[in-house]
Amino acid sequence: MQWQALSDVFHAVLFMGGLGLLLSLLLAIANRRLWVFEDPRIDQVEEMLPHANCGACGTAGCRPFAEALVRGDLNPALCTVNPPDENLRIARFLGVEAVHVERRVARLACAGGIHVARMRAHYEGIGSCRAAALVGGGPKRCAWGCLGLADCETVCDFDAISMNGFGLPVVDAERCTACGDCVEVCPKDLFSLEPVSHRLWVACRNRLDGDEAEADCEVACTACERCVKDSPEGLIEIRDHLAVIDYRKNRLASPVAVQRCPTGAIVWLDQVKGSIRGREAKPIVRREPLPLEPLALGSGEEARGHRDAM
Amino acid sequence: MILSFLRGHTFSHGVRVAHHKEQTASRPIRRLPFPERLILPLDPHIGKPAVPLVRRGQEVVRGEPIARADGWMSLPIHAPATGRVVALEPMPTPRGPRRPAIVLEVDPADTQEMGWGEPRDPLAMDRETLIAAIQESGLAGLGGAAFPTHVKLSVPPEQRVDTLLINGCECEPYLTCDHRIMLEQTDDLVTGIRIAMRATGVQEAVIGVENNKPDAVAAIRAGLREEDPIRVVVVESKYPQGAEKMLIKAALGREVPPGGIPAQVGVVVNNVGTMAALGHLLPRGEGLVERVITVAGPAVRRPGNYRVALGTPIEFILRHCGFEGKMGEFILGGPMMGSAVSAVETPITKGTSGVLMLHEREIEAESRPAEHCIRCGRCVEACPMHLNPCELGWLARKREYDTMAERFHLMDCFECGCCSFVCPASIPLVQYFRIAKSILREQAA
Numbered sequence: 001m002q003w004q005a006l007s008d009v010f011h012a013v014l015f016m017g018g019l020g021l022l023l024s025l026l027l028a029i030a031n032r033r034l035w036v037f038e039d040p041r042i043d044q045v046e047e048m049l050p051h052a053n054c055g056a057c058g059t060a061g062c063r064p065f066a067e068a069l070v071r072g073d074l075n076p077a078l079c080t081v082n083p084p085d086e087n088l089r090i091a092r093f094l095g096v097e098a099v100h101v102e103r104r105v106a107r108l109a110c111a112g113g114i115h116v117a118r119m120r121a122h123y124e125g126i127g128s129c130r131a132a133a134l135v136g137g138g139p140k141r142c143a144w145g146c147l148g149l150a151d152c153e154t155v156c157d158f159d160a161i162s163m164n165g166f167g168l169p170v171v172d173a174e175r176c177t178a179c180g181d182c183v184e185v186c187p188k189d190l191f192s193l194e195p196v197s198h199r200l201w202v203a204c205r206n207r208l209d210g211d212e213a214e215a216d217c218e219v220a221c222t223a224c225e226r227c228v229k230d231s232p233e234g235l236i237e238i239r240d241h242l243a244v245i246d247y248r249k250n251r252l253a254s255p256v257a258v259q260r261c262p263t264g265a266i267v268w269l270d271q272v273k274g275s276i277r278g279r280e281a282k283p284i285v286r287r288e289p290l291p292l293e294p295l296a297l298g299s300g301e302e303a304r305g306h307r308d309a310m
Numbered sequence: 311m312i313l314s315f316l317r318g319h320t321f322s323h324g325v326r327v328a329h330h331k332e333q334t335a336s337r338p339i340r341r342l343p344f345p346e347r348l349i350l351p352l353d354p355h356i357g358k359p360a361v362p363l364v365r366r367g368q369e370v371v372r373g374e375p376i377a378r379a380d381g382w383m384s385l386p387i388h389a390p391a392t393g394r395v396v397a398l399e400p401m402p403t404p405r406g407p408r409r410p411a412i413v414l415e416v417d418p419a420d421t422q423e424m425g426w427g428e429p430r431d432p433l434a435m436d437r438e439t440l441i442a443a444i445q446e447s448g449l450a451g452l453g454g455a456a457f458p459t460h461v462k463l464s465v466p467p468e469q470r471v472d473t474l475l476i477n478g479c480e481c482e483p484y485l486t487c488d489h490r491i492m493l494e495q496t497d498d499l500v501t502g503i504r505i506a507m508r509a510t511g512v513q514e515a516v517i518g519v520e521n522n523k524p525d526a527v528a529a530i531r532a533g534l535r536e537e538d539p540i541r542v543v544v545v546e547s548k549y550p551q552g553a554e555k556m557l558i559k560a561a562l563g564r565e566v567p568p569g570g571i572p573a574q575v576g577v578v579v580n581n582v583g584t585m586a587a588l589g590h591l592l593p594r595g596e597g598l599v600e601r602v603i604t605v606a607g608p609a610v611r612r613p614g615n616y617r618v619a620l621g622t623p624i625e626f627i628l629r630h631c632g633f634e635g636k637m638g639e640f641i642l643g644g645p646m647m648g649s650a651v652s653a654v655e656t657p658i659t660k661g662t663s664g665v666l667m668l669h670e671r672e673i674e675a676e677s678r679p680a681e682h683c684i685r686c687g688r689c690v691e692a693c694p695m696h697l698n699p700c701e702l703g704w705l706a707r708k709r710e711y712d713t714m715a716e717r718f719h720l721m722d723c724f725e726c727g728c729c730s731f732v733c734p735a736s737i738p739l740v741q742y743f744r745i746a747k748s749i750l751r752e753q754a755a
Contacts, residue, residue: 121652124677126738130745136652137406144408187748207400207408 041070041094048090050081054157056179069094077101081158081177102195104178106160106171109190110146111203111265111275113166114289117145117217122292128154133187142216144205146190152182166289173271196271200235200253202243203275204265209241214263218284221265231257236266319518320546321559324694325728327483327549327646329522334606335486337614339494341422342630344391348414348621350376351403354659355450356457357383362412364395373426373596375448376412385448385458387412388597390619392420402653404642404662411657414621427596432505440509447591448598448660453477453488453552453581454643456661459588462578463509469573474512475561476503478519478526478582479545479552482644484606485664488582490615491602492519492526495586496533502589503540510578515540517582518561522547549646550726554579556694568722583663604664605631608672609638618658625654627665639673641666646727681735689729689739695722699729699739706742711750720746 046066053061057078059068068074069090076082076090077099091098123132123139129147132138138147148167160175161182169182173196183191190205202221206213209223223241232252236243243266245253255268255276264281353359360377370376370389377387393416400408432440445460465471476499480488492499503515519527521544530542543561550556555566557579564575572579587598599620606613611632618627624640641648642662658665689699697719705714714720720743729739 120654121650123652124673126741126745128745130748131738131741133406134741134744134748135406135650136404136656137402137408139652141653143400143402185749 039070042066045069045090045094048086049079052081052157052177054081054177054179056080056177072096075099080104080179102197104193104195105173105176106178106182106191107194107201108146108169108171109192109203109205110168111219112142112145112217113164113168114148115166115286116219116284117142118290119292130187142206142220144188144207145217146188151185152191155181155185157181198247198250199269200245200257200266201269201275202245202266205242207240207242219263219265222263224262226260227257227266230260319543319560320548320551321556321694323692323696324548324550324556325692325731327731329547330483331486333484334604334613334615335489339490339602339615339617342616342618342622342627344416344420344619345622345626346416347623348390348416348619349401349411349623349655349657350387350414350621351401351409351411351657351659352377352387353409354456354620354661355385356455359410360384360387362398364412366395366398368395370395370414371425372420373424373599375597379445383458383461385450386446386597388448388599389414390599390621391416392425393417402656404649404651404656404659424596427594429593430595432592433508437509437511440505443592444509444588447596449584449587449591450660451581452583452587452601452660452663454647454661454663456659459580459584462580463506465510465573465578470576471510471512471573471578472514472576473562474503474507474510474515475558475577475579476515476517476582476585477552477557477579478517479557481520481549481552482646484666485604485644487602487604487615487663489523489526491583491586492523493529495590496529498586498589499530499582500533500589501593502585502587505588505592506580506585512578513539516561517542518545518557520545520547520551549728550694553694553724553726568719598660601660603658603662606664607667609634609667609669620659621657623655623657624651624665628654633667635669638670639668646731647725678736680737683735683737686734688732688734692728692732694726694728695724697723703737703739703742706746711746714746715750
């Protein structure tokens with residue numbers, strides 16, 4: 001009886017072991033017969049990439065980028081996350097010429113925090129700029145301004161964006177890799193990727209002019225044209241009641257253009273001091289949010305009198 | 311089939327909402343005076359914006375075209391009042407962002423008389439002339455979407471359309487303007503339907519009316535002639551009965567395929583307000599310059615149905631109808647699908663069916679913080695498109711918008727809001743879907 005049981009075990013082991021051997025043999029043959037040659041450099045290049053899979057280079061991730069690099073379709077300098085010397089190493093490894101691509105950072109074209117930009121309504125709902133923008137364009141009076149609900153902060157994979165006390169996103173230029181996620185997510189299209197050498201900057205998108213723009217926001221561009229007059233010809237022009245800088249003439253740019261701006265909508269960006277407003281820009285002393293004005297409609301009684309008269 | 315006789319014609323799923331229609335249903339349509347300034351966005355309709363024909367300072371007569379259509383998917387704009395063009399600049403619109411608009415300063419001595427238009431017989435025209443005349447009238451769907459009516463009525467020959475379905479459901483709570491139009495403008499409505507039948511070449515027209523408006527059904531039946539191939543179908547009062555696809559299912563028993571349009575099942579759907587306007591404008595050769603809106607809600611002092619000039623700012627309506635409280639919420643359209651506005655200078659456009667005013671306390675009573683989904687499945691039972699809002703909501707939070715569209719038919723969602731309405735955890739589902747759809751549309755563009 002015992003022998004019988006042992007023999008059963010023996011048979012089972014023999015059968016399963018045999019099956020295992022047979023299948024592994026099949027796998028071994030398949031591995032040989034179905035083997036595809038892949039350039040070993042792809043793996044090596046991928047190792048040298050940052051594994052951020054951010055898509056800033058234009059491909060779907062680091063692996064497709066490595067493949068494109070090895071094929072010679074793209075240049076290593078397109079990776080904005082890697083430090084330049086790392087990209088240079090990849091270029092040397094692949095024997096291609098390293099192209100110099102200027103570092104770019106995300107910049108916000110709005111300076112209207114809650115202490116200077118007026119609200120026209122109180123928004124209650126999903127805490128997302130996208131959602132707020134779908135409700136009548138958002139609660140801000142300025143229809144082009146930053147809604148301050150931090151969609152960009154949420155979407156940034158590199159923790160480069162943080163919201164300041166006035167509800168405006170601040171970009172940490174050191175951490176920003178110019179991947180473009182914030183550009184895509186902003187419902188007001190306020191972000192753009194700018195080369196760091198573009199230091200003259202219009203931090204406004206308000207397309208109204210004069211007092212109307214200033215009633216929306218104290219730091220709005222009022223289209224007064226002073227910056228146009230103070231800068232070399234053709235550098236700045238007014239388009240749709242907004243100062244627009246022609247960055248093809250960027251080498252003509254200087255801090256002179258910002259000096260007479262009455263609202264400080266045009267700024268000079270300094271690497272150390274941050275954004276510098278002009279001397280004549282009105283000072284911003286308020287730190288607390290602007291109050292929401294109640295409706296000035298009256299009770300409707302005068303309107304009734306008007307109708308009875310009709 | 312037997313059950314459908316017992317229950318009345320309807321669709322599956324959907325929700326039952328409190329109607330709140332008693333506030334305005336018995337109030338006849340009254341005219342509102344002209345405001346001091348009219349704001350006329352160049353794109354009150356879906357499609358390409360109109361091209362302005364006027365310049366700053368120019369004087370215009372009520373009914374005069376002030377902007378022309380830019381191609382086929384576009385509509386002209388007519389001056390709703392005699393006055394002077396004071397500006398062409400970006401102004402707030404019901405859809406949100408500021409858009410280019412013509413600002414008209416109304417002449418204080420203006421009357422309601424139309425200074426433009428040649429009477430003619432639309433039923434004697436051939437189809438092409440008729441369609442062109444409808445485009446010239448600037449008519450867009452007055453139910454809310456503001457889709458150009460001439461595009462809807464010109465059916466390509468390869469699509470065999472046999473029925474014109476007229477939407478008289480008005481399933482949104484509070485709104486009663488379509489109800490009043492059916493009662494007061496029955497002749498215009500029937501004329502409009504005859505014109506639309508001629509333009510589309512269909513043999514039969516069906517008017518779907520919810521069973522909470524028996525007086526409207528009686529009025530239309532009385533207004534029809536024996537030989538008219540038009541019949542009224544009474545459908546159940548249920549939200550969103552007035553949605554195009556739901557009404558087709560309820561009144562005709564046909565189902566529009568996912569992502570399809572009603573013409574694929576041989577139907578063209580139009581709103582009663584649009585048909586009444588068609589019947590009023592075409593024989594006179596006039597353009598669309600005014601519409602009927604319902605002004606209702608707990609915070610309004612003099613609720614009712616008003617005929618207002620297009621471009622009238624809400625501020626004027628608030629002042630005229632009286633508003634209680636210092637702050638509140640104003641919704642353009644109905645409470646289910648309408649959108650809250652944040653600027654009181656937002657104008658009434660072709661697609662605005664009502665202004666709803668709420669107090670602060672009603673808003674506070676409604677706004678509860680969202681809690682966790684308990685997977686009760688009520689949203690699944692409510693969704694009239696038979697989608698899975700629960701799953702879609704999970705994906706929306708994870709920003710998996712592509713998966714939502716590819717695997718869960720997000721694009722079939724027409725944002726009726728049933729899911730958010732029934733959710734016991736007050737999760738803002740439809741709002742999530744609107745975000746997702748806006749991002750997907752942007753990516754596709």
